[in-house]
Amino acid sequence: MASRREVAELAGVSEATVSRVLNGVGPIREETRRKVLEASERLGYVPSALARSFARSKSGNLGVVLPYVPKAHLFSAYFFSEMLSGIGSKARDNGLDLLVMFQTAGETMNYTDLFRRQKIDACIILGARHDQDELAAIQQLDREGHPFCIMNQHFAGESFTEVDADHVEGSRLAIRHLTDQGYRNIAFLNGPDIYSNSQDRLEGVRMGLHEAGMELEPSLLFEGNYSRRSGIDAASSIAERLHEIDAVFAANDRMAIGVMHGLRERGVRIEDFPAFVGYDDSDAAEMAVPALSSVRVPFFEMGELAVSKLIQGSHGAVDAKTAASATDYHPNVIFDSPRTLLPTELIVRASSQRQGRI
Amino acid sequence: MASRREVAELAGVSEATVSRVLNGVGPIREETRRKVLEASERLGYVPSALARSFARSKSGNLGVVLPYVPKAHLFSAYFFSEMLSGIGSKARDNGLDLLVMFQTAGETMNYTDLFRRQKIDACIILGARHDQDELAAIQQLDREGHPFCIMNQHFAGESFTEVDADHVEGSRLAIRHLTDQGYRNIAFLNGPDIYSNSQDRLEGVRMGLHEAGMELEPSLLFEGNYSRRSGIDAASSIAERLHEIDAVFAANDRMAIGVMHGLRERGVRIEDFPAFVGYDDSDAAEMAVPALSSVRVPFFEMGELAVSKLIQGSHGAVDAKTAASATDYHPNVIFDSPRTLLPTELIVRASSQRQGRI
DNA sequence: TTGTAGGCGTTATCAG
DNA sequence: CTGATAACGCCTACAA
Numbered sequence: 001m002a003s004r005r006e007v008a009e010l011a012g013v014s015e016a017t018v019s020r021v022l023n024g025v026g027p028i029r030e031e032t033r034r035k036v037l038e039a040s041e042r043l044g045y046v047p048s049a050l051a052r053s054f055a056r057s058k059s060g061n062l063g064v065v066l067p068y069v070p071k072a073h074l075f076s077a078y079f080f081s082e083m084l085s086g087i088g089s090k091a092r093d094n095g096l097d098l099l100v101m102f103q104t105a106g107e108t109m110n111y112t113d114l115f116r117r118q119k120i121d122a123c124i125i126l127g128a129r130h131d132q133d134e135l136a137a138i139q140q141l142d143r144e145g146h147p148f149c150i151m152n153q154h155f156a157g158e159s160f161t162e163v164d165a166d167h168v169e170g171s172r173l174a175i176r177h178l179t180d181q182g183y184r185n186i187a188f189l190n191g192p193d194i195y196s197n198s199q200d201r202l203e204g205v206r207m208g209l210h211e212a213g214m215e216l217e218p219s220l221l222f223e224g225n226y227s228r229r230s231g232i233d234a235a236s237s238i239a240e241r242l243h244e245i246d247a248v249f250a251a252n253d254r255m256a257i258g259v260m261h262g263l264r265e266r267g268v269r270i271e272d273f274p275a276f277v278g279y280d281d282s283d284a285a286e287m288a289v290p291a292l293s294s295v296r297v298p299f300f301e302m303g304e305l306a307v308s309k310l311i312q313g314s315h316g317a318v319d320a321k322t323a324a325s326a327t328d329y330h331p332n333v334i335f336d337s338p339r340t341l342l343p344t345e346l347i348v349r350a351s352s353q354r355q356g357r358i
Numbered sequence: 359m360a361s362r363r364e365v366a367e368l369a370g371v372s373e374a375t376v377s378r379v380l381n382g383v384g385p386i387r388e389e390t391r392r393k394v395l396e397a398s399e400r401l402g403y404v405p406s407a408l409a410r411s412f413a414r415s416k417s418g419n420l421g422v423v424l425p426y427v428p429k430a431h432l433f434s435a436y437f438f439s440e441m442l443s444g445i446g447s448k449a450r451d452n453g454l455d456l457l458v459m460f461q462t463a464g465e466t467m468n469y470t471d472l473f474r475r476q477k478i479d480a481c482i483i484l485g486a487r488h489d490q491d492e493l494a495a496i497q498q499l500d501r502e503g504h505p506f507c508i509m510n511q512h513f514a515g516e517s518f519t520e521v522d523a524d525h526v527e528g529s530r531l532a533i534r535h536l537t538d539q540g541y542r543n544i545a546f547l548n549g550p551d552i553y554s555n556s557q558d559r560l561e562g563v564r565m566g567l568h569e570a571g572m573e574l575e576p577s578l579l580f581e582g583n584y585s586r587r588s589g590i591d592a593a594s595s596i597a598e599r600l601h602e603i604d605a606v607f608a609a610n611d612r613m614a615i616g617v618m619h620g621l622r623e624r625g626v627r628i629e630d631f632p633a634f635v636g637y638d639d640s641d642a643a644e645m646a647v648p649a650l651s652s653v654r655v656p657f658f659e660m661g662e663l664a665v666s667k668l669i670q671g672s673h674g675a676v677d678a679k680t681a682a683s684a685t686d687y688h689p690n691v692i693f694d695s696p697r698t699l700l701p702t703e704l705i706v707r708a709s710s711q712r713q714g715r716i
Numbered sequence: 717t718t719g720t721a722g723g724c725g726t727t728a729t730c731a732g
Numbered sequence: 733c734t735g736a737t738a739a740c741g742c743c744t745a746c747a748a
Contacts, residue, residue, distance in 0.1 A: 003741080004741070004742075005741095013718075013719085014718070014719050014720075015719095015741090015742085016718075016719065016720075016721095016742095016743085016744080017717090017718060017719075019742065019743065019744090020717095020718085020743095020744095023742095023743085025743090025744090026717080026718090026744095027717060027718095028717070028718085029717060029718085032717080032718080046471055046474040046475055047475065047741085047742075048415075048475060048476045048740090048741060048742075049417075049475040049476055049477045050408075050411050050412050050415065050417060050475075050476040050477075050740090050741080050742095051412055051476075051740070051741035051742045051743090052741080052742060052743080053408050053411075053412075053742095054408050054409055054411075054412040054724060054725075054726095054740085054741080054742075054743095055723085055724060055741075055742040055743045055744090056724090056742085056743070057406075057408065057724065057725090059407075059408055061457070064458075066446075069439075069443065076435075076641070077434075077435045077436050077438075077439035077440075077641070078435050080435075080439060081427075081435035081438060081439055082435075084458070085427065085460065088424075088458065088459075088460045089460070092460070092462075097457055097459070097477060098457065098458045098459070099419070099455055099456065099457055099458075100422075100442070100446065100456045100457075100458045101446075101455070101456070102443065102446045102447070102450070104450075113404055116404040117404055117405070117406060117407040117408075118406045118407055118408040118409075119407050119408075119455060228644070228645065254645075257645050260647075261645075261647070264647070283434070283435070283642070284641070284642065284645050286586070287586065287612075287615050287619075287642050287645055287646065288645065288647075289618075289619075289622070289646075289647040361725080362725070362726080363725095371734075371735085372734065372735045372736075373725090373726090373735090373736095374727085374728090374734070374735060374736075374737090375733090375734060375735075377725095377726065377727065377728090378733095378734085381726095381727085383727095383728095384733080384734090385733055385734095386733070386734090387733060387734090390733080390734080405725080405726075406724090406725055406726075408724090408725080408726095409724070409725035409726045409727090409740095410725080410726055410727075411726090412724085412725080412726070412727095412740060412741075412742095413725075413726035413727040413728085413739085413740060414726080414727065414728095414740090415740070415741090717748105718747100718748085719746105719747085719748075720745105720746085720747075720748090721744100721745095721746090721747100722743105722744090722745090722746100723742105723743090723744095723745105724740105724741105724742090724743090725740105726739105726740090727738105727739090727740085728737100728738090728739085728740105729736105729737085729738080729739095730735105730736090730737090730738100731734105731735090731736085731737105732733105732734085732735080732736100
């Protein structure tokens, strides 16, 4: 609980000098520096982040908005925790703290207030809603010039700073993997069309099929809501037409697993299983029986990247300790563009191979 | 960006009065109040949380320490995200913001500095290490009188504020469920003994067996590290003795699923599967094939409770907006004790029933 | 290279 | 009931 004044006294300098030494600003004689450091050390002085923030009118906090996750787990906790870890890792490197907020059921979060109240200097939105209110809130953020980044979602017609994965390519890869093995009748269980995410996947599927000289058969396109339950539901339609379906590509692992479960419930034996490919490569994928092939999404890296973009994009609004390292991890990524896509990758497991299914 | 002074001018009062109205302190004439609110509204005035924190020397932040999770997912993201949600929900109710921090690989976090720097007013530690450094750091926290709460872990010999689930009872229930069905030779795959958590489970297992007139057969006690991989490893020992093992209880779902996988890899058919019970009732449990019976742990509620204890325990150190609601959700819980246990519950699914295994 | 002093936006104390 | 006015602890020109 030593104060800065005590340190100054003990070191025989002014408080300003203490401050300068501790912040490493301005020219300081080496001896003075040493004396201050020594005194500070001896007294166990710890500067108040609060006072510092106040004086600089910068909180040093990076806001992270997580979606409201109803008890029915629509999304896997996996991907949020991965992204959060990535964000946290990069934030720490830059001396930023993470202020985590959850959306609530009905209401749209007032993002701008967070900035105006000076609780945060920048913010990353993981679970943006897909309604008009949300868009308006984000547009306001943009209008007022607050640094923010949207993850895993694209707002068409806007040029928000966004970080996403290349879901078009991911889906294309998944489809090609199936067509390359000779599968012809591929059911695609997509997520709700409101998600830009889902739209991207659909495009990738179309592309992949087209490359293999096929078109998407509309009756093989199903829509779930990314929950396992919706996969189970889709399984009923799929089971009915099992003789004409030889593969299933689902827009996330949970739905893929749901379909597997649904088929099993209906007595479909594993030998008759179509090939399966999921999406996200969440931990559930390797838990599935058979182990689920899946498209890997670099959630952790996406988190890191979002922070980097924020730091580099906001000229001084967010002050990083080591801004130089901002691009370290992503040498190939274009920062200039407001929207950055990270590459996806197909992980092949037993579920999509003719051989090797357990 | 309106300042408080502008509001004061527009309302024709002093800044102090504006402050009083907005903070709801002191007696205020209704008309004055109205005028201030109106002016404030019209100017879009938002008080700076930063300045307020500074003046009160209270950050309004609740620190949450998450464990360092290496890429190899030892623990399910599930349970951290559940706890975090519970914490977040309760924190929001009390006007607290969440400052999330991740432990790093080798180093012990300097908890007291967080308080001294005034970044947080209280803190919840989810992933405390099990080494001497960590204990020392927490002891210092205690010594300096900072409000904190440890979750999902018990430090014997200390009287830290802790929130945990009743793992003794949970394990007892699991075992009784098995013995009640006539299973006699139950393998128990526990986690590392350093975790108080694992010790509790062992005690519960002993208790359950004892109630059924049995004792724990040492050769049926296995130790994993809570990863799926370690379950697979244990499966090799279990497979060898499959003729004498008719049930498996694992200390978490991942290991249980790992054992299932390991047995399958070794060609054990599902008809020959022993009964399985896992622990945590994570989302993986219902993804398993067959669906995994598991002990449900109220992670979300544990998170809520931790916040409640912090608010109620620290007389004013953490100021909650609605301290009265602190005990709302847990009427049966004893707050006085530094360690609080929440009840666990067995969820029975196909994996542990003679009938109904898919 | 270092000291001085003003300012940051609130809260809180003390008169009135 | 309301208005001044000191803190709060640190940062940063500006001076020296």
